[in-house]
Amino acid sequence: MLQDSRWNKIYLISANGGEPRAVTTGESEDEDPVFSKDGRYFAFVSNREHPEERHIWIVSPDGRHLHPLASVSSGVEGEPIWSPDGRQLYLLHDSSFESSSLAVAPVEGGTAHLLLRTQPANFADTGLPQPGVVHYKSPDGLEIAAILYKPLNYIAGKKYPSVLWIHGGPEGQDTLGWDPWALYLAQHGYVVLTPNYRGSIGYGEKFRNLNVEDSGGGEVEDVAQGAQYLISQGLADPERIGIGGGSHGGTMVAYEVTKKPDIWHAAIELYGVVDRDSYIRRTNRPAAIRWIAKMGGTPDQKPEVYRRANILRDVPKIAAPLLIMQGQNDPQVPPYESQQFVEALQKAKKPYLYFTFPNELHGFSEREHHLETWRREVAFLNYYLKPEYGLSITSIQDIVLDESSVK
Numbered sequence: 001m002l003q004d005s006r007w008n009k010i011y012l013i014s015a016n017g018g019e020p021r022a023v024t025t026g027e028s029e030d031e032d033p034v035f036s037k038d039g040r041y042f043a044f045v046s047n048r049e050h051p052e053e054r055h056i057w058i059v060s061p062d063g064r065h066l067h068p069l070a071s072v073s074s075g076v077e078g079e080p081i082w083s084p085d086g087r088q089l090y091l092l093h094d095s096s097f098e099s100s101s102l103a104v105a106p107v108e109g110g111t112a113h114l115l116l117r118t119q120p121a122n123f124a125d126t127g128l129p130q131p132g133v134v135h136y137k138s139p140d141g142l143e144i145a146a147i148l149y150k151p152l153n154y155i156a157g158k159k160y161p162s163v164l165w166i167h168g169g170p171e172g173q174d175t176l177g178w179d180p181w182a183l184y185l186a187q188h189g190y191v192v193l194t195p196n197y198r199g200s201i202g203y204g205e206k207f208r209n210l211n212v213e214d215s216g217g218g219e220v221e222d223v224a225q226g227a228q229y230l231i232s233q234g235l236a237d238p239e240r241i242g243i244g245g246g247s248h249g250g251t252m253v254a255y256e257v258t259k260k261p262d263i264w265h266a267a268i269e270l271y272g273v274v275d276r277d278s279y280i281r282r283t284n285r286p287a288a289i290r291w292i293a294k295m296g297g298t299p300d301q302k303p304e305v306y307r308r309a310n311i312l313r314d315v316p317k318i319a320a321p322l323l324i325m326q327g328q329n330d331p332q333v334p335p336y337e338s339q340q341f342v343e344a345l346q347k348a349k350k351p352y353l354y355f356t357f358p359n360e361l362h363g364f365s366e367r368e369h370h371l372e373t374w375r376r377e378v379a380f381l382n383y384y385l386k387p388e389y390g391l392s393i394t395s396i397q398d399i400v401l402d403e404s405s406v407k
Contacts (some may be wrong), residue, residue: 006205007095012061023063029202030057032078036086041107043069043080043089051202052133052145052175056080056091058107067177070105070112076177090115092355094178096131113342127152128186131176134193136229138222142198142210146226147174149192150235161385162191162228162236162307168247170199171208181374187376189386197222197252212294215276215309216255223252224260240385242320244268244377246363247333251311254341257322258314266384267320268377271333271362274311274341282334315344323353323380325373327360338396353380353400 007028011020014280018048024030028048035042046057056069056383062400071077075095082089093103099119129150138144151160162184167174174194182192197219198210211367230236243264245253250272263391273279280288292298299306326338345352357369383400393399
């Protein structure tokens with residue numbers, strides 16, 4: 001796949017060498033091609049027609065015969081495998097209410113169906129509204145797409161506590177696929193917005209590179225405008241808006257609470273970077289090389305870019321309480337980043353909670369740690385965004401940490 005078109009496209013090149021020849025064209029991300037056994041077609045994954053979805057398409061090597069494979073439903077599909085006779089494709093499918101399941105679809109005509117369900121079929125009957133794609137403009141006019149989750153038993157016209165959850169990468173993308181954390185928050189009564197800020201994949205190379213040499217710049221405006229969008233739509237109570245995210249999403253949280261302190265009333269920062277200089281000196285080599293390129297050079301070559309990206313100097317501006325969590329063995333974002341953040345918060349006398357987890361790498365994989373972090377996060381958000389009184393709690397823990405009411 002090359003990017004002469006500024007989009008991920010599929011090319012063919014002769015085994016004897018020569019110039020690559022484009023097979024797919026257009027403004028879409030085309031990836032993961034798999035040839036049929038007879039070589040007449042190949043299947044590939046694309047977001048053409050639906051930028052926040054992924055579906056399987058079929059194309060002939062000359063590019064003339066192009067059509068979508070029958071889809072189970074809206075959502076995310078991938079990992080196509082041809083059947084031995086070449087008449088069907090097996091694939092994985094997930095959607096907003098369906099975790100990844102095995103499906104099969106005929107190559108020509110017919111309907112697709114699930115072969116194996118990993119999620120109960122009645123999950124969508126819980127009362128949660130169907131998530132959907134929304135769009136809004138950043139202050140510089142850039143269009144931002146986001147996935148909107150309305151809360152359980154949503155009532156039109158009511159203003160809800162709201163959370164913006166920010167994906168990592170930054171070359172990630174929130175889609176209409178399976179997002180159990182967003183659903184979990186919606187079940188607890190929150191409006192949830194997951195914005196695809198500049199730097200996200202799915203919208204072409206130009207969009208993906210808009211944050212090069214601008215870390216903590218336009219991307220911060222993109223996310224902050226998401227909160228304003230919820231307010232303008234009458235969905236969010238402006239006094240009860242929180243933010244959270246992990247990895248670069250955690251970095252974005254730290255940017256937001258320092259650069260846009262008046263918006264946020266609670267913030268969850270998970271294994272994010274607060275000083276890009278110290279980060280590239282301590283992270284693994286591939287990550288360091290990648291971020292030196294994204295910053296436009298080393299700290300000596302681009303001192304002003306690194307200075308603007310340094311969150312620590314703006315910690316005194318923070319108004320929101322913070323929940324910070326970090327794996328102790330994280331090779332991607334070294335724990336020193338969280339430690340620096342905590343020390344700066346202490347010095348500035350800002351409210352925070354800080355937890356580290358043994359044996360965890362970049363994220364939380366052990367089952368008990370995973371459950372503990374989710375419960376702590378919801379308890380934290382409830383305390384600051386949905387306060388209740390007269391709960392008769394007998395726990396000796398601080399109420400902000402009491403997980404007894406979180407299920």
